[in-house]
Amino acid sequence: MYEKGDAMKGVPKDRNWLRWIEKESTQGYLMIAPNSIGLLVFYIIPILWSVLLAFHQWDGLSAMEWAGINNFRVLVEDVNFLSALRNTAVYTALVVPAILLLVLSFGMLLAHDVLxxxxxxxxxYFLPLMTMPVAAALVWKWLLNMRFGLVNRVLAGLGIDPVPWLSSSSYVLYSIVFIGIWLGVAYNLIVIIAGIRGIPRGYYEAAEIDGASGLDRFFRITLPLLTPSIFFILVTQLITCFQVFDTAFVILGSDPPGSLHRAGSTVVMSIYEQGFVFFNMGYSSAQAVVLFAVVLSITIGQFSFQKRWVHYG
Structure with missing residues (x-):
């Protein structure tokens, strides 16, 4: 009998290659190959390497030594890491709600061309998004300077004594929080405006006919239909806040005083210092694994509870 393989015996090999290239599945794999290779090389492999390194002692040059869970035991008793974790949690708890409130307020004002x-x-409002976080932190570091900063000059004009925004352990974290809010509003405002504009006008017209007030329309129409956008902001902004590094590093400087460092240091700063200042690569990786576990747990929790309050359509 005639077999299918016999038909390909007389076809040149280069022709077989062309047929393989012309397959739709092959073209799809080739199109996603650049991003997939980048994801594998720059994300997946480093994550797996960090998890492996967390169970070793290594200074980056000498041979690696197995340490088991010793790095994690030290981490639990490390006062500096615990203070950095607390600062990061406070930063996140202040920045995320503030950004949500601001983008909702500004979004309602700017969504439509009323004026x-x-x-x-x-x-x-979009301009902060065009500014690199390091550059923005440098500008705010000058504005918040106690001696010649513009903020304290304005306060002095109002009869208020200068505030040590950047040199006091009582204020430095709140200064970093303020910069994080200023930087985070721009992008999330675009998301909220797009969500508001995507709400059909017919809902509001029907509510007006029924005599609903402005607050009723906001809480019964706008806010429920914005929950997908709010959920997106919550997920992305929480991840961003837990990874804060550049603004805190610029504000504190490379070698801040001990009290100032404990008051404003973040988890990523601690990871950087342990890995690239003290060359404790294993301990640094252990901190990175803990941060990854915390962010992953919070993100999974958000997706688990989204069905209770997020309304799609």
């Missing part, structure tokens, strides 16, 4: 200057205001 002639609305478009210009949207551009103004």
């Amino acid at each position: 002639a200057v609305t478009r210009h205001l949207r551009t103004l």
Whole structure:
């Protein structure tokens, strides 16, 4: 009998290659190959390497030594790491709700071109997104300077004594929080405005006919239909806040005093210092694994509870 393989015997090998390339599945794999290779090389492999390294002692040059869970035991008793974890949690607890409240307030004002200057205001609020976090932190470090900063000069004009925003352990974390809020509003405002504009006008027209007030329309129409956008902001902003590094590092400097360091240091700063200042690569990786576990747990929890309050459509 005639077999299918016999038909390919007389076909040149280069022709077989062309047929393989022309397959739709092959073209799909080739299109996702650059991102997939980048994901594997720059994310998946480093994550697996960090998990492996967390159970070793290594200074980056000498041979690795198995340490078991010793790095995690030291981590639980490390006062500096625990203070960094506490600072990161406080930073996240302050920044995320503040950003949500601000973007909801500004979004309701800027979503529609009610005033002639609305478009210009949207551009103004978008500008922080065009600024690198390091550059923004440097500018705010000058503005919040106790001696010649513009903020204290304004306060002095109001009869208020200068505030040590960056040199006092009581204020430095809140200064970093303020910069994080300033940087985080721009992008999330775009998300909220897009969500508000995506709500059909028919809902509001029907509510107006029924005599619903502005607050009723907001809490019964706008807010429920914005929950997908709010959920997106919560997930992404929580991850971003737990990874805060650049603004805190610029504000504190490379070698801050001990009390100031404990008051403003973050988890990622601790990871950087242990790995690239003290060359405790294993201990640094253990801290990174703990941070990854915390962020993953919070994210899974958010997705688990989203069905209770997020309304799609």
